[in-house]
Amino acid sequence: MPKRMLVPYLALCLLPAAAHAEGAREPDVVRVGQQETVQKDVPFVPTREETVKRMLGMAGVTKDDVVYDLGSGDGRIVVMAAQKMGARAVGVDIDPERIREANDNARRAGVTSRVEFRQQSLFDAEIKDATVVTLYLLPSVNLKIRYKLLTELKPGxxxxxxxxxxxxxxxxxxxxxxxxxxxxxxxxxxxxxxxxLTVPTARGETPATLTLRQEFQDVSGTLKLNGKSLPLAELILQGDAISFRTAEGPELHFRGRVEGTRIHGNVMPSGGQSRAFTATRNGSGS
Structure with missing residues (x-):
């Protein structure tokens, strides 16, 4: 990938997705005599309990979360998320033997009302309602599923x-x-x-143009104001929350939320009062 994006953000992952596109919809099945074995993208290697705890802890899982474990194996991450954190959790695994084992483990842990295990390819899983996704796959599989994660999951x-x-x-x-x-x-x-958008200046509310360039969560940009292109500094994008300030010219501090093609928030001029702003992406309509 070039260091600086020259195409829209979601194209970042098209190459890994395209590499996987052929045959991604249905798992390969090898027939040996009367038996069928599923060709798995990832071998089953269980995660240690301490590592599971750290994974859920780093994600800040609570009872309000919906946790999806892609490649869930024996269900230990799903079971712990439900049992220890009170979350709702879904495990996805292509291996029917692992699904049976995971359901048995959920019954023993007493969490069957809060968990579900789905036998399917992780590439086919509906994940849009997840607030947390856990993975123990392989580097190549992580790259293949990256596009799905970025395009189907909600910001945050x-x-x-x-x-x-x-x-x-x-x-x-x-x-x-x-x-x-x-x-x-x-x-x-x-x-x-x-x-x-418009921003407060000594001349009153002044039309301006905000240009943002993005590489995943790393953002840079400029604010064109009164004919001058001002570089931006301290750009932070975390989920749908964004903040930045002008590095030159009038000192303006922006803090807002991304909602589709708009950014809503407040701008604080130096020595002035905070005012609401809405920035609308060009070509998105009114």
């Missing part, structure tokens, strides 16, 4: 992976648990583009 959804990263998508946090590594990402809103 937390993703936690045991041992393997997401390529050039920088983790928001990384911790060691013994010999294991746990990575955390927060799904960023899509903000790439040019926006129209």
């Amino acid at each position: 959804t937390r993703i936690v992976s045991h041992d393997f990263d997401m390529g050039d998508w920088r983790p928001d946090r990384k911790e060691s648990v013994g010999d294991d590594t746990v990575y955390l990402w927060i799904v960023p809103a899509s903000v790439e583009g040019t926006y129209g």
